[in-house]
Amino acid sequence: MRQPLLEIQNLNVGFETNRGLVQPVRDVSINVYPGQTMAIVGESGCGKSVTAMSILQLLPTPPAQYLGGKIVFDGRDLLKLNERQMRGVRGKDIAMIFQEPMTSLNPVYTIGDQIMEAVTLHQNVRGKQAWEIAEQSLREVGIADPKRRLESYPHELSGGMRQRVMIAMALSCKPKLLIADEPTTALDVTIQAQILELLRKLQAETGMAIILITHDLGVVAENADVVSVMYASRIVECATVEELFDHPRHPYTEALFKSVPQLGNDSHRLATISGSVPNPAKFPPGCKFHTRCPRTRELAQKSGDAVEIVSDGERFKVLHACVADEPATNEVTRNHWAACHQLPEYAGSQPTIPRLDYKRQVVTTTTDLQSTLRSQEFGK
Amino acid sequence: MTADVANPEPMTPYVGEAERPRRTFAQQALVDTFSRRGASIGLAWIGVIAFCAVFAPFLANSHPYLLKRDGNYEFPLFRHLTPPDLIALASALLIGIAALLRRRSAMVRLIVIAGGLAILSPLAMLKSTPEAVGYSVYREDEAAGLVSSVIRAPVPYSPSDRLRDISGRAESRPPSAQHWMGTTPNREDVFGRMIHACRIAILIGFISTGIAVVIGCIIGGLMGYFAGWVDIAGMRVIEIFEAIPTLFLLITFVAFYGRDLYMMMAIIGATTWPSDARFIRAQFLQLRKQDFVLAAIAAGLPLRSILFRHMLPNGIAPVLVTASFGVASAILAEATLSFLGLGLIDKASWGLMLNQARGVGTSFSWWLAVFPGGAIFLTVFAYNLIGEAFRDALDPKLRKRD
Numbered sequence: 001m002r003q004p005l006l007e008i009q010n011l012n013v014g015f016e017t018n019r020g021l022v023q024p025v026r027d028v029s030i031n032v033y034p035g036q037t038m039a040i041v042g043e044s045g046c047g048k049s050v051t052a053m054s055i056l057q058l059l060p061t062p063p064a065q066y067l068g069g070k071i072v073f074d075g076r077d078l079l080k081l082n083e084r085q086m087r088g089v090r091g092k093d094i095a096m097i098f099q100e101p102m103t104s105l106n107p108v109y110t111i112g113d114q115i116m117e118a119v120t121l122h123q124n125v126r127g128k129q130a131w132e133i134a135e136q137s138l139r140e141v142g143i144a145d146p147k148r149r150l151e152s153y154p155h156e157l158s159g160g161m162r163q164r165v166m167i168a169m170a171l172s173c174k175p176k177l178l179i180a181d182e183p184t185t186a187l188d189v190t191i192q193a194q195i196l197e198l199l200r201k202l203q204a205e206t207g208m209a210i211i212l213i214t215h216d217l218g219v220v221a222e223n224a225d226v227v228s229v230m231y232a233s234r235i236v237e238c239a240t241v242e243e244l245f246d247h248p249r250h251p252y253t254e255a256l257f258k259s260v261p262q263l264g265n266d267s268h269r270l271a272t273i274s275g276s277v278p279n280p281a282k283f284p285p286g287c288k289f290h291t292r293c294p295r296t297r298e299l300a301q302k303s304g305d306a307v308e309i310v311s312d313g314e315r316f317k318v319l320h321a322c323v324a325d326e327p328a329t330n331e332v333t334r335n336h337w338a339a340c341h342q343l344p345e346y347a348g349s350q351p352t353i354p355r356l357d358y359k360r361q362v363v364t365t366t367t368d369l370q371s372t373l374r375s376q377e378f379g380k
Numbered sequence: 381m382t383a384d385v386a387n388p389e390p391m392t393p394y395v396g397e398a399e400r401p402r403r404t405f406a407q408q409a410l411v412d413t414f415s416r417r418g419a420s421i422g423l424a425w426i427g428v429i430a431f432c433a434v435f436a437p438f439l440a441n442s443h444p445y446l447l448k449r450d451g452n453y454e455f456p457l458f459r460h461l462t463p464p465d466l467i468a469l470a471s472a473l474l475i476g477i478a479a480l481l482r483r484r485s486a487m488v489r490l491i492v493i494a495g496g497l498a499i500l501s502p503l504a505m506l507k508s509t510p511e512a513v514g515y516s517v518y519r520e521d522e523a524a525g526l527v528s529s530v531i532r533a534p535v536p537y538s539p540s541d542r543l544r545d546i547s548g549r550a551e552s553r554p555p556s557a558q559h560w561m562g563t564t565p566n567r568e569d570v571f572g573r574m575i576h577a578c579r580i581a582i583l584i585g586f587i588s589t590g591i592a593v594v595i596g597c598i599i600g601g602l603m604g605y606f607a608g609w610v611d612i613a614g615m616r617v618i619e620i621f622e623a624i625p626t627l628f629l630l631i632t633f634v635a636f637y638g639r640d641l642y643m644m645m646a647i648i649g650a651t652t653w654p655s656d657a658r659f660i661r662a663q664f665l666q667l668r669k670q671d672f673v674l675a676a677i678a679a680g681l682p683l684r685s686i687l688f689r690h691m692l693p694n695g696i697a698p699v700l701v702t703a704s705f706g707v708a709s710a711i712l713a714e715a716t717l718s719f720l721g722l723g724l725i726d727k728a729s730w731g732l733m734l735n736q737a738r739g740v741g742t743s744f745s746w747w748l749a750v751f752p753g754g755a756i757f758l759t760v761f762a763y764n765l766i767g768e769a770f771r772d773a774l775d776p777k778l779r780k781r782d
Contacts, residue, residue: 056678062608091680098678103671108693113485117689118679169679 002357004031005209006055006177009353011069013047013054016062017281023067024050024280026233029329029353030211032177036359037203037210039224039241041217041256043277046230048213052179055211056090074176092122095170099182101162105154111138112150115169122173137172138165140205141198160191164198171202179211184219196223217260221245226356229253232278232288235329238337238354249338251295275312284311287341290322295342329354409697412773419769422762429759432578434472437465440535440572442515448529449521456518457533459510466504468579471497516545535560537569539576539728552736552745562747564736573728574751580729581759584645584714585707591649593703596656597696601687603657604664604695611661618654626651626713634722641724644717648710656699656706663695670694697774704767708760715756730756 013025024047032038040048053059055071055078071078078089090096098104106114115134120126125133131150138146141164154162163183170178180199184192200223203210212223220227220241227244229237229252237250248254258271275292278284284291291311300306300317307320319342327339328351337354340346413419432439443456474496478489515538521527523545537543537559542550546567555562561570603614630647637643667673668691676690717723718731725732730752737748 058674058678087680087682089680090678096675096678098671098675100671104675106672106676106690106694117681117685121679121681166675 002033004355004357005034005036005074006030006032006211007070007072008051008055009070009072011051011054011071012067013050013059014065014067016065019281021065022280024233025054027329028069028230028233028235030228030235030238031353031355032209032211033357033359034176034209035203035207036357037212037223037225039212039214039220039227040230041214041220041227042230043215045277045280047233047280048230049181051230052096052181052211052213055179056094056096057086058096091118091170091175092173093175094177094179095173095175096179096181097163097166097170097183099185101159101166101186104166105162107154110151110153111157111165115150115165115172118169119172133172134168137168140171140202141165141168142194143168159187160194163187163191163195167195167198167202171206171208174206175208177209177211179213181213182215183212185214185216192219199223217256225358225360228354229256232283233280234288234339235337235354236289236339238329238356239335240356240358241360243336247336249332249336249343250289250340251293251342252289253338255292255294274314284323286321286323286325287327287339290318293318293322295340296322299342409770409773413766413770416769416772418765422765422769425758425762426766429578430472430582432575433582434468436468436576436579437461437533439533440537440539440569440575441533442518442536442538442541444518444530444532444536446529446531447518447527449527451528460513461507462509463504463507466507467497467501470500470504474500515541516543520545535569535572535575537572539568539573541568541572543567552739552748554745555747561751562745564733564748565739565745568728570733570747570751573733574730574755576728577730577733577752577755580641580714580724580727581711581755584641584648585711585763588645588648588652588710589703589706591646592653592706593656593699595649596653596699597660597688597692599653600657600660601664601692604661605668605687605691607665607668611665614657614661618657621651622654624651627716630713630717631720631722634717639722639724641727644714645710648713652706652709655702659698659702660692660695663698664691667691667695698771701767701771701774704763704770708763708767711756711759711763 008028008030011025011028012023014021014023024045026047028047028051030038030040030051040051042048050059050064054066055073057078066079069079073089073094078086081089105111112131112134115137116130119130119133119137123130123133134150135146138149143149143161143164149157149161149165154165157165167183178199183199184195187195196219199210199212202208210223212219214220224241227237227239227241228235229244229250231252237244237248237253239247239249244253245257248257252273255271255273259273261270273292274294278288278291287293287296290296291309296318297316300319303319305320306317307323308315308317309323321341325341327341327346329337329339330346330349330351331354332338332343332345332349335356335358337352338346414423437457437460438445441457441460443460445455445457447454447456471493474493477496478492481489481492518527518530522530543563550565550567552565553559553563553567559569559571561574563569564573599614599617603611626648629651630644633643633647664687673686673691676686681690714723714729715731715734718729719735721735723729723731733748733752734756737745739745
């Protein structure tokens, strides 16, 4: 069995606020294998970005605190490294791209200057050689006329181009892991597709692992090998992408899929998840999803072991177990982890750390691509 | 899915953008600043002052450029050039070269200037000047008919030329055909002194403000970047320094350590940095949350680079505005000190002449008040005009749409 490239084990992150300690990441365990794309899916505020920032220790401490757990990358616990050692990891071994390409580039320097700085820092090259690496990395991300673009300022580029530049910059030092924090959220749909396609192509070429943070299930379906679903600071489900899409087990994942609009579906209204995301300062006791969970509500109708709760001004019954006890992320079926009391397999299963060395079969779309290109040529 | 990554369509910027000349934010801000009338007038005046400062010995000098005596040509003016004169010329030359390096970064230009000065200054120091300076010898020789031809500087009087060849009482004289702006009580030509005084005005303005900006950027930058207790501690230091009155400190130091121009610059710089630090701190507090700073940290860049390469150029603008006001107030501080009789005595200074205007008893020489006073007024006014235009140019709400 292969060693994971990145092992996050029971990571706990807290923020010191004037209302006390808020903990947006609890007992999060994620394993990423070389060459794999791990998607972390969840609503805003579920802790997915904080998890990602923790890997590179980008959270300012204070107010942030690492309350426990390990982040082992290539055999080293990143949480034990000092700032200086961490700087050697950032950009070189693990690179990160951010949500907003419009503001992620420094407005006062040219694209070339900014790529060059990272290249000279991490690759021990200077001058002309570094310039050539920068040019090459721009060419790799599909920017036309890279020589001229190196001398452009960020404001001269469109959003999609800037995200390409960000990717070029992140990949110029050949990192082993790329953390993409909602890389396409700020882009329009056609550019989104191009950027994701680009990431896939570059991953195939370099063999790097990607952590893809997103709230877009379409992006997950297209790109991920393994998916971790986060809800209110915890991983509630983890499985391979096919398994998750075919057999979602956690009620939150199920509800997420229901809320995606489907083509050809004639329903009048889109299904939503009732209630709202709990505030990290006041998470509900027990399973954090019980206030919004359709499954526990339904089961509580028939069960004698139910309690009445009030959530968002609504009074309803839920199962006692959901309120009393927080479920662990158990391996409910082989290679499928979920944290829900009400799964029939939950009681007999063990809480283990999800490890899935899985890479999905690449679907070659060469014929599609050629026909697309041909139709474009005819269009002209 | 449109998968045209391998063969992307050429992405051209919007048509309008391609046609406009490409300018960085800083260049655009400068263009915006100096396209305002006030600022361009201000800049023109500062240009005149700077020109006078650099070429002072060529504009006002008792030694002629060229002299023919006994059939031999002599170049007394060049023989009498002092090392500081040469350094001033070298700096002007280097700044000119740096300005011509259009495609290089600001860092390269700074290195050209600093490196050039480091090489040329010691060379300039090697230049020897005649020990005994007789300002009147050439005039006397000319009067005696020993000189067949002569080319003089536009103002043929050095700032310390006390006209020893002319008999009469030492007193200040009003403007005349020989002395266009009159003379000082020591019989020095006011016009010549005015020109040479530009040097002190430029030097004290830029160096003391430069010191203040450097200290302010470092302290303010660290405060803004780290925030928290660093910020709280830094703020107390700023408050302590803000409580020190510049002028009284200057007077105290002059009383104890004598009249030294460089000490004055250091004191003015060391007491005026708090406002720069406050501005930089505010900017950095805002910038540290920006994505590009986070991206720079995520790229593993060292703190030095994040602070001074990535954050500073984005936050320096308001400091440059206050700096132009700071230059004006530094000039005023020096003039005030000289007016109080505590300034430099061996060098020509506008403030010193103002002091001399108030003569013995009730006598008052108006020419010694009007010309230097006017120069101080115009210079301070020019810096304020530039500062104000700069502030407007950097304010996105007031920015002109072109």
